[in-house]
Amino acid sequence: MNDFLTDRGRQILEAIIDDYIRTAEPVGSRSVTRRHGLALSPATVRNVMSDLEEMGFLSSPHTSAGRVPTDKAFRLYVDSLLQVQSITEDQQEEIRRQCRGRCMDVAEIFKETSRVLSSISHYVGIVIAPRFAANVFRHIEFVKLCGNRILVIMVSESGIVQNRIIESEDNLSNDDLVRMSNYLNDLLQGLPISEVKTRILREMEDEKVRYDKLMTRALKLSKESLEGAEVEVFIEGQVNILEQPEFADVEKMKEIFHAFEEKSQLIALLDRCMDADRVNIFIGSENFFSRMNRLSVVTAPYASGPNTLGVLGVIGPTRMGYDRVIPIVDYTARILSELLGRE
Amino acid sequence: MNDFLTDRGRQILEAIIDDYIRTAEPVGSRSVTRRHGLALSPATVRNVMSDLEEMGFLSSPHTSAGRVPTDKAFRLYVDSLLQVQSITEDQQEEIRRQCRGRCMDVAEIFKETSRVLSSISHYVGIVIAPRFAANVFRHIEFVKLCGNRILVIMVSESGIVQNRIIESEDNLSNDDLVRMSNYLNDLLQGLPISEVKTRILREMEDEKVRYDKLMTRALKLSKESLEGAEVEVFIEGQVNILEQPEFADVEKMKEIFHAFEEKSQLIALLDRCMDADRVNIFIGSENFFSRMNRLSVVTAPYASGPNTLGVLGVIGPTRMGYDRVIPIVDYTARILSELLGRE
DNA sequence: AGTTAGCACTCTAAACAATTGAGTGCTAAC
DNA sequence: GTTAGCACTCAATTGTTTAGAGTGCTAACT
Numbered sequence: 001m002n003d004f005l006t007d008r009g010r011q012i013l014e015a016i017i018d019d020y021i022r023t024a025e026p027v028g029s030r031s032v033t034r035r036h037g038l039a040l041s042p043a044t045v046r047n048v049m050s051d052l053e054e055m056g057f058l059s060s061p062h063t064s065a066g067r068v069p070t071d072k073a074f075r076l077y078v079d080s081l082l083q084v085q086s087i088t089e090d091q092q093e094e095i096r097r098q099c100r101g102r103c104m105d106v107a108e109i110f111k112e113t114s115r116v117l118s119s120i121s122h123y124v125g126i127v128i129a130p131r132f133a134a135n136v137f138r139h140i141e142f143v144k145l146c147g148n149r150i151l152v153i154m155v156s157e158s159g160i161v162q163n164r165i166i167e168s169e170d171n172l173s174n175d176d177l178v179r180m181s182n183y184l185n186d187l188l189q190g191l192p193i194s195e196v197k198t199r200i201l202r203e204m205e206d207e208k209v210r211y212d213k214l215m216t217r218a219l220k221l222s223k224e225s226l227e228g229a230e231v232e233v234f235i236e237g238q239v240n241i242l243e244q245p246e247f248a249d250v251e252k253m254k255e256i257f258h259a260f261e262e263k264s265q266l267i268a269l270l271d272r273c274m275d276a277d278r279v280n281i282f283i284g285s286e287n288f289f290s291r292m293n294r295l296s297v298v299t300a301p302y303a304s305g306p307n308t309l310g311v312l313g314v315i316g317p318t319r320m321g322y323d324r325v326i327p328i329v330d331y332t333a334r335i336l337s338e339l340l341g342r343e
Numbered sequence: 344m345n346d347f348l349t350d351r352g353r354q355i356l357e358a359i360i361d362d363y364i365r366t367a368e369p370v371g372s373r374s375v376t377r378r379h380g381l382a383l384s385p386a387t388v389r390n391v392m393s394d395l396e397e398m399g400f401l402s403s404p405h406t407s408a409g410r411v412p413t414d415k416a417f418r419l420y421v422d423s424l425l426q427v428q429s430i431t432e433d434q435q436e437e438i439r440r441q442c443r444g445r446c447m448d449v450a451e452i453f454k455e456t457s458r459v460l461s462s463i464s465h466y467v468g469i470v471i472a473p474r475f476a477a478n479v480f481r482h483i484e485f486v487k488l489c490g491n492r493i494l495v496i497m498v499s500e501s502g503i504v505q506n507r508i509i510e511s512e513d514n515l516s517n518d519d520l521v522r523m524s525n526y527l528n529d530l531l532q533g534l535p536i537s538e539v540k541t542r543i544l545r546e547m548e549d550e551k552v553r554y555d556k557l558m559t560r561a562l563k564l565s566k567e568s569l570e571g572a573e574v575e576v577f578i579e580g581q582v583n584i585l586e587q588p589e590f591a592d593v594e595k596m597k598e599i600f601h602a603f604e605e606k607s608q609l610i611a612l613l614d615r616c617m618d619a620d621r622v623n624i625f626i627g628s629e630n631f632f633s634r635m636n637r638l639s640v641v642t643a644p645y646a647s648g649p650n651t652l653g654v655l656g657v658i659g660p661t662r663m664g665y666d667r668v669i670p671i672v673d674y675t676a677r678i679l680s681e682l683l684g685r686e
Numbered sequence: 687a688g689t690t691a692g693c694a695c696t697c698t699a700a701a702c703a704a705t706t707g708a709g710t711g712c713t714a715a716c
Numbered sequence: 717g718t719t720a721g722c723a724c725t726c727a728a729t730t731g732t733t734t735a736g737a738g739t740g741c742t743a744a745c746t
Contacts, residue, residue, distance in 0.1 A: 026709090028708065028709050028710085029709075029710080030708080030709075040718085040719095041718070041719050041720080042709090042719090043711095043718075043719050043720070043721095044717085044718055044719070046709090046710070046711075047711095047717095047718090049710095050710090050711080060709090060710085061727095062725085062726060062727070063709080063710060063711090063724090063725050063726060064707090064708060064709045064710060064724090064725050064726045064727075065708080065709070065710095065726075065727075066708075066709060066710090067709095104507065104508075105505060105506060105507060105573075106494075106506055106507070106508060107450065108573065138486060138488070139486045141484055141496070143481060143482045143498050143502075145481070145500065145501070145502050146500065146684075149502065151449075151498060151502045151504070153484070153496060153498070153504065155486050155494060155496075157488065157489065158488070159486075159488050159492065159494045159506075159508045161494070161496065161504065161506045162448060163448060163449055163502075163504045164447065164448060164449070165447075165449060165502045230448075230451070237604075238581075238600065238604075239597065239600045239601055239604055242593070242596065242597045242600060243597075248593050249593070250585070250591050250592070250593065250596070253585065253593070253596060254582065254585045254586075257581065257582045257585060258582055261581075261582055341489075369738090371737065371738050371739085372738075372739080373737080373738075383689085383690095384689070384690050384691080385690090385738090386689075386690050386691070386692095386740095387688085387689055387690070389738090389739070389740075390688095390689090390740095392739095393739090393740080403738090403739085405696085405697060405698075406695090406696050406697060406738075406739060406740090407695090407696050407697045407698070407736090407737060407738045407739060408697075408698075408737080408738070408739095409737080409738065409739090410738095687746100688745105688746090689744105689745080689746080690743100690744085690745075690746095691742105691743090691744080691745090692741105692742090692743090692744100693740105693741090693742090694739105694740095694741090694742105695738105695739080695740085695741100696737105696738085696739075696740100697736105697737095697738090697739100698735105698736090698737090698738105699734100699735090699736090699737105700733100700734085700735080700736100701732100701733080701734080701735095702731100702732080702733080702734095703730100703731085703732080703733100704729100704730085704731080704732100705728105705729080705730075705731095706727105706728085706729075706730095707726105707727095707728090707729100708725105708726095708727095708728105709724105709725085709726090710723105710724080710725075710726100711722105711723095711724085711725105712721100712722090712723090712724105713720105713721090713722090714719100714720090714721090715718105715719085715720080715721100716717105716718080716719075716720090
């Protein structure tokens with residue numbers, strides 16, 4: 001009916017959510033009065049709870065089972081009730097230590113980051129590696145392998161590397177390859193990679209180049225190496241989900257693990273927060289593909305200087321400890337940004 | 344007592360294993376006579392089964408539940424009873440298509456391979472990426488990023504790329520970097536990467552080089568970039584395990600997923616087959632860390648020319664369809680070898 | 687001697703009923 | 717507006733029974 005929440009209503013709802021986060025069980029009127037020093041009788045609380053149910057903040061699995069906060073309740077909680085904890089020194093320390101690692105392979109950094117997210121939050125850590133296209137071109141290099149196979153390596157400003165093996169028709173000498181890369185490095189310097197392709201196409205039109213077979217070849221190879229770049233996702237700590245009591249059931253588990261395998265859906269979801277300023281939260285069925293309707297995601301974008309590179313986050317049950325997770329995600333994103341974008 | 348297996352014993356054991364593979368249920372004497380056209384009564388079969396149990400090939404979960412083949416039985420089955428199917432055209436086609444992909448990032452190839460292993464076998468696909476150190480040096484390259492950060496890219500003969508971001512103390516110009524990489528490329532050409540480090544150390548001793556600050560710098564950077572290389576593992580299709588009836592239980596599932604997270608153990612296991620000639624099979628608790636005692640692994644090494652690069656395989660329940668899986672693993676290893684090692 | 691029919695016995699899984707307890711909604715009194 | 721009291725509901729637990737599959741053993745059969 002009326003969506004106006006009295007002060008007491010708010011207080012009781014918060015108590016219920018707290019309890020539910022701790023226990024994963026429906027909360028009854030008794031436990032609300034007992035645990036939280038409310039000077040009210042269970043009966044009164046029952047009345048209020050009835051109202052809250054009416055408003056869509058609570059739902060009961062069945063008549064005699066207590067009540068469970070709905071997604072709507074969690075939304076309210078996250079938006080206005082929640083008091084974010086501050087992250088502990090220890091956690092900061094661990095995040096920094098893990099992410100930084102000592103000299104790591106660049107891909108390793110993302111894997112390690114998602115691992116630390118999962119291990120500190122006790123949920124599932126996820127990192128979307130930068131879309132290569134969102135980067136700025138820095139360097140291209142051709143390496144001759146055995147046969148006619150050529151390895152094309154492309155590097156972005158922030159040090160992300162993409163490499164492809166391409167079958168070349170004609171036999172190119174090492175010298176040719178060096179000249180090709182010099183030419184392209186000049187041509188593409190400082191260009192956003194998303195524009196590299198159009199630039200290449202334009203160049204191919206050029207009269208001068210058309211008569212230089214080598215340059216044409218170079219353009220063609222580099223174009224090929226840009227085809228079908230997939231976004232990489234790093235997910236770690238899936239086992240943590242198994243510890244959550246609400247998923248202690250084979251069917252639900254299957255659902256969830258299937259959800260994790262559908263990378264494209266996850267990417268689509270996280271992509272939506274690319275432009276968000278800081279932490280972003282998706283709750284339960286709010287806006288998900290159906291498979292994830294009991295999960296929530298806390299995300300934050302990471303950036304190198306002004307331009308956003310990717311998104312990272314934590315996936316956990318809807319009743320996760322947001323107060324604890326939010327600062328973890330936030331801080332990790334900051335560290336990763338620092339790591340990639342140091343000017 | 345006596346480990347000698349009569350002809351009939353062999354036949355019955357095989358029948359039981361077949362049934363068990365299909366149903367995942369204990370097999371009773373009735374079903375053995377019924378399903379397989381044996382001209383014997385259940386009572387006779389019971390006698391034989393009793394003998395087989397004595398010999399350690401069967402075990403009964405409880406008195407009235409039929410019998411289950413032991414790991415020892417599967418070992419026998421795999422070693423001498425099994426008739427390997429031949430791989431279908433369709434499967435060959437799919438493996439080739441998937442692994443080859445059109446122009447893929449090199450790491451992508453491994454991921455895709457493990458994905459195709461899982462999707463065709465319906466179990467879990469696993470690929471151990473080549474230990475970088477097992478490769479032959481081809482090329483090194485330094486790319487300057489913002490700040491004093493330098494990206495070191497090292498490429499092997501077979502096109503495996505390793506890249507590291509290294510904080511450099513002093514400011515190096517692009518020219519410096521080119522000279523450095525020229526020097527190193529000359530120095531290290533054709534060397535096995537496992538020997539690169541010692542070569543570098545030796546070079547650092549050299550009088551001539553010692554007075555050339557740039558070369559010293561180059562050697563130091565390249566040495567750093569070789570530190571702590573981890574082996575990468577690609578595991579795909581973990582959900583498939585959830586479909587196996589024998590794991591339709593939360594506790595067992597946890598066990599298994601924990602096993603999958605312990606990458607180092609998996610690597611240790613697969614590493615043992617590096618030197619195997621072709622397909623290798625690990626059954627159940629035979630030789631595993633305890634977590635995997637209901638799983639088996641079928642592995643095969645893949646190579647580039649003469650030297651083995653890595654191992655791939657399929658992980659499934661002990662009762663997996665070995666006849667089907669073995670040729671899949673074998674063929675996939677061959678395709679991957681071809682893909683990486685084409686001369 | 688090897689094979690088989692028959693039968694008593696064992697043990698699980700499924701089905702069913704009874705019990706318990708947490709929780710609710712409603713009403714009447716404070 | 718708040719609360720005590722009470723009847724009612726429903727899932728989860730426990731105990732009991734039954735059905736069915738399978739075994740082991742013995743005695744008879746070939």
